[in-house]
Amino acid sequence: MSDKPFFIGYMPAPEGLRAFLVIVAAAVIGGMAGASWVLGVGQDDPGPGAVRGDYGRQNLMGIVELVPYPLLHVVEGSDTIPEGTTLMMSAGNKAGVDARALPLDGQLAAVSGVVMERGDLQMLQLRGGRRGLGPGGGPMDIPEPVDMGRWRLAGEICDGKCLAGAMRPGRGLAHRACAAMCLLGDVPPVFVSSQPVDGEEFMLITGPDETPLPKEAYDFLSQYVSVEGTIKRHGDLLVFSIDAATLKLTN
Amino acid sequence: MAATLVLLGKIWLWAGAAVAAVFLTFGLDRIDEDAQEAYVFRPLLIPGVLMIWPLVLWRWWHIERHGDITMARYSPVRSAHTAAAVAMSIAIILVLSFGWNARQDWPGDVAPVQMTKGSDE
Numbered sequence: 001m002s003d004k005p006f007f008i009g010y011m012p013a014p015e016g017l018r019a020f021l022v023i024v025a026a027a028v029i030g031g032m033a034g035a036s037w038v039l040g041v042g043q044d045d046p047g048p049g050a051v052r053g054d055y056g057r058q059n060l061m062g063i064v065e066l067v068p069y070p071l072l073h074v075v076e077g078s079d080t081i082p083e084g085t086t087l088m089m090s091a092g093n094k095a096g097v098d099a100r101a102l103p104l105d106g107q108l109a110a111v112s113g114v115v116m117e118r119g120d121l122q123m124l125q126l127r128g129g130r131r132g133l134g135p136g137g138g139p140m141d142i143p144e145p146v147d148m149g150r151w152r153l154a155g156e157i158c159d160g161k162c163l164a165g166a167m168r169p170g171r172g173l174a175h176r177a178c179a180a181m182c183l184l185g186d187v188p189p190v191f192v193s194s195q196p197v198d199g200e201e202f203m204l205i206t207g208p209d210e211t212p213l214p215k216e217a218y219d220f221l222s223q224y225v226s227v228e229g230t231i232k233r234h235g236d237l238l239v240f241s242i243d244a245a246t247l248k249l250t251n
Numbered sequence: 252m253a254a255t256l257v258l259l260g261k262i263w264l265w266a267g268a269a270v271a272a273v274f275l276t277f278g279l280d281r282i283d284e285d286a287q288e289a290y291v292f293r294p295l296l297i298p299g300v301l302m303i304w305p306l307v308l309w310r311w312w313h314i315e316r317h318g319d320i321t322m323a324r325y326s327p328v329r330s331a332h333t334a335a336a337v338a339m340s341i342a343i344i345l346v347l348s349f350g351w352n353a354r355q356d357w358p359g360d361v362a363p364v365q366m367t368k369g370s371d372e
Contacts, residue, residue: 042351147369154361173354194358219253224355228366250358 049118049165070101086235096186116164176222203238267301
């Protein structure tokens with residue numbers, strides 16, 4: 001039988017191992033605390049995005065437009081969302097509202113939900129079924145879009161719901177998998193521009209000619225990219241229709 | 252690149268599934284007499300076999316050929332283990348450092364460029 005001291009957790013520490021035990025325990029605790037601090041300070045600021053439950057439920061009337069993601073041009077607003085606002089819409093969890101919005105394209109609709117907000121980006125998460133999105137009075141004229149030409153922008157492709165405040169962080173590599181799941185669930189994608197375009201930092205991003213965002217773009221989610229495309233203003237929201245072949249990492 | 256990684260993952264897991272099917276129905280009885288006629292626990296081993304099926308095959312082959320080496324597990328730590336532990340520790344630090352340095356910087360200094368004017372401008 002060896003005379004070497006042997007430590008068992010439920011017995012008093014042997015005399016010869018106590019100093020070693022104290023050093024190891026201090027190193028582990030200090031090391032973990034240090035690693036936590038380093039990892040914490042290394043993270044990007046998640047920003048001001050938040051679910052604004054404090055605004056209360058928003059009951060609005062507006063014209064639905066599919067570009068191809070559903071937008072709402074508000075014609076009867078609230079204290080929080082005034083008339084003339086153009087909103088993106090999503091459902092609960094990682095889902096869009098395409099199926100519910102499709103039969104209402106170009107029509108007045110009654111919507112109800114809660115707002116997520118980051119700066120001037122607003123996303124309305126609708127209640128379930130027709131309580132969240134239902135017919136409001138028949139066809140109406142959709143505001144005419146304004147062509148702003150072709151642009152080359154740098155920035156990041158995100159999902160509009162998490163970016164607006166559903167998640168913290170709602171952008172960046174740490175959020176990449178979540179963003180991909182949201183976009184696969186038809187949540188409207190948003191491009192965050194490195195610098196404002198016509199005063200707007202956030203814009204809906206689509207494929208060419210306002211088709212769904214091409215799958216090639218999903219490979220670039222949450223990374224910093226440059227990309228070319230055309231921009232149109234729909235109401236007070238910019239829609240960036242990209243040419244996916246021009247996507248490349250910025251550095 | 253992503254598609255290749257997914258394909259490699261699928262191949263790995265399908266190979267693991269094949270190993271799990273054979274090992275848990277025939278192999279386990281051959282190398283562990285305590286497991287004979289015990290079946291309920293075997294599905295619990297499937298996820299682990301899917302992940303480390305090469306190690307399962309190697310251990311199976313080794314025990315078939317040389318007999319059980321259970322007691323060898325309690326041998327003193329070999330000197331090579333120390334070197335391996337140090338190497339792995341350094342590798343972890345290097346991987347973290349590389350990942351940290353490979354992170355992109357926000358292109359805040361890249362201004363939007365209007366390439367053509369819009370028809371409404």
